[in-house]
Structures are given as structure tokens and as C-alpha cells.
């Protein structure tokens with residue numbers, strides 16, 4: 001089998017020792033006030049042999065929070081907490097980006113300041129599109145029953161959209177102050193930026209909706225504002241073109257996301273991170289689409305979603321991917337790069353401990369015995 005996965009690579013001026021990425025994974029273990037804890041520093045420290053770690057989704061503002069116990073990056077205490085995380089990863093020779101997110105309509109009144117309605121491009125969604133929230137992920141706010149409808153969102157006024165652009169820029173400045181090597185913008189999986197992009201989620205009639213250029217305007221403004229703070233080479237952007245996760249669907253995803261990729265190329269961001277799967281929602285992404293993305297975007301391409309070593313080597317060999325994310329395997333295997341290289345067996349993860357809780361199912365997965 002090819003061994004390109006273990007070759008070094010470069011990203012935004014950094015040298016990565018391998019092409020294995022730990023993609024963003026919410027673990028819902030922050031302290032009160034969304035402050036990262038020493039346990040989180042230990043979790044990321046254990047996984048520092050990844051070529052690149054991308055943190056769990058981290059809210060840019062109180063309104064951007066969508067689940068209980070997720071961390072933020074808008075307060076001084078949060079920045080202080082993140083400093084310990086980046087120091088732990090750097091102390092092991094690793095590299096770490098912060099994933100910046102605003103969940104938009106995928107929040108719930110119980111998580112919003114003052115119990116206000118969650119914010120969204122549009123108060124309505126397109127016919128036939130349903131948006132549900134899994135009550136398990138709401139922690140204390142969990143309702144009875146299997147699924148709860150999201151709280152009806154309120155459409156953002158144009159001035160409020162500018163405020164959120166500024167929140168992303170401030171969060172990026174905070175991330176650099178906290179010692180991160182860069183930031184990833186979460187424009188995937190049905191969260192706020194994705195809600196602006198996809199035709200089924202954005203029913204606005206002003207300059208942020210309607211035409212494709214208008215639906216990409218919020219993405220462009222956020223990316224430019226963040227790049228102005230960090231440098232474009234320290235910014236990555238995550239898209240999920242074909243998944244229908246959490247109700248975000250586009251009528252013509254291939255042309256929409258090729259246009260988005262072109263825009264990101266113009267801005268000069270370091271990488272695009274394509275998620276092909278959200279849990280089990282993993283539509284087949286045609287090779288021609290991946291080749292087209294490669295043609296329009298000059299930076300690095302990362303793919304995540306149900307990868308194992310064979311598929312990862314294939315993706316790199318075919319030229320679509322420069323780097324490959326392994327999500328759930330990294331939860332259960334802190335030393336995943338070594339296991340993939342040696343062909344060692346993988347630990348199985350415990351999905352009941354993915355979200356929330358403490359050390360168990362988080363920092364207690366055993367590494368291979370030292371030799």
C-alpha cells in the first residue's frame with residue numbers, strides 16, 4: 001500500500017509531519033461560561049501526533065451557541081482556558097486550529113441570552129425542509145420525547161449580520177491571542193454560514209439572499225474579515241456540499257460549492273475541508289465533483305467522512321486530497337497516526353460518551369504500549 005499519508009506536507013507556511021487530520025468534534029465538556037478546562041487540554045495533548053488538530057466547534061458569541069457545554073472564544077476566561085490547550089499541543093510538537101462556529105437557527109431558546117429566539121437568515125425554511133434538534137445534545141434543556149422541533153428562529157436584520165461578521169473577526173483575534181496556529185470557519189453541517197449559502201435555508205430578498213452571489217456574501221464577508229486578522233494563510237473553511245445535515249439543502253450543490261471554492265481561492269485561504277459524511281448521512285460524492293474542486297482551488301484540500309487508511313491513500317493518490325480527516329477513530333485512538341502506520345488494531349469508541357461527561361470515554365482510551 002502507498003505510504004503517502006505519512007509523508008510530510010505543508011499548510012499555510014507550517015510543516016505537517018503527516019497528512020492525518022483530527023477533524024472538529026464537539027465533545028461538550030467545557031466548564032460554566034463555555035470555558036475550556038484542563039481536561040480538554042489533556043484530550044488534545046494526547047492527540048498531538050496528528051498532522052493538524054482542528055478543535056471542536058467553538059462559538060463566536062453567546063448567541064452562536066447551539067448545545068450545552070460547548071466552549072466559546074469571546075470572553076477573556078475562555079481565551080485563558082484555550083491558552084492551556086494550545087500550550088499542551090505545542091508542547092508535544094503539534095499544530096492546532098480553532099473551529100469558529102455560529103449555529104444560527106440550530107440553537108434553542110433555552111441556550112439563548114434572555115431566552116430570545118435563535119438567529120437565522122430567514123424565519124422560514126423552504127417547503128418540505130424540516131429542522132429538528134436531538135434533545136440529548138441540549139443537556140439540561142433536554143425535552144421529553146425523541147426529537148424536538150427547533151425554536152422558531154428570527155430573521156437577522158442587515159445591520160445584525162454585520163455585527164456577526166465582526167464577532168467572527170474578534171473570535172479570530174482571540175484565537176491568535178490564545179496561541180492557535182489558525183482558524184477554521186464552520187460553513188458546513190447546517191450551521192449559520194451554511195444556512196446563508198444553501199437555497200433551501202436562505203429565503204432572504206435583500207443583498208444576502210436570492211442570487212448565488214448574494215447567498216455567498218455572508219461567507220465572503222466573514223472570510224475576508226477573519227483573513228484580515230489572521231492572514232489568509234491561517235484560515236481554513238469547512239463545507240458539506242452534499243450532506244443534508246440539519247436541514248441545510250441546496251438546489252444545485254455542485255455549482256454552488258464550486259462558486260464558493262472559487263471565492264475562497266480568490267481570498268487565498270489555506271485550505272478547504274470537505275465533509276462527506278455527518279454521522280451516517282454520507283451521500284456519494286462523485287469523483288468529477290472532487291476533481292472540479294481541485295481545479296478551482298489552489299490551496300490544500302482536506303476530506304473527512306468514514307475514511308480508513310486504504311481510502312485515505314486512494315484519495316491522496318487520486319490527487320483530490322492533500323490531507324485526510326479521521327473523526328471517530330481519533331476519539332478512541334489518541335495515537336491514531338502510529339496505529340495507522342503500523343497496522344495496529346483500533347480501539348472502539350463509546351458513542352454514549354461522545355457528548356458531555358468527564359474523563360471517562362474522553363481521555364482514558366489507551367495508547368499502544370510503548371516499545
Ligand SMILES: Cc1cc2nc3c(=O)[nH]c(=O)nc-3n(C[C@H](O)[C@H](O)[C@H](O)COP(=O)(O)O)c2cc1C
Pocket residue numbers: 023024025026027056057099186188189238275276277278279304305306307325326327328329354355
Ligand atoms: C462526536 C462528534 C462531534 C462532531 N462535532 C463536529 C463539530 O463540532 N464541527 C464539525 O465541523 N464537525 C463535527 N463532527 C463531524 C466530524 O468532524 C467528521 O466530519 C465526521 O465525524 C465524519 O468523519 P468520521 O467518519 O471519520 O468520524 C462531529 C463528529 C462527531 C463524531
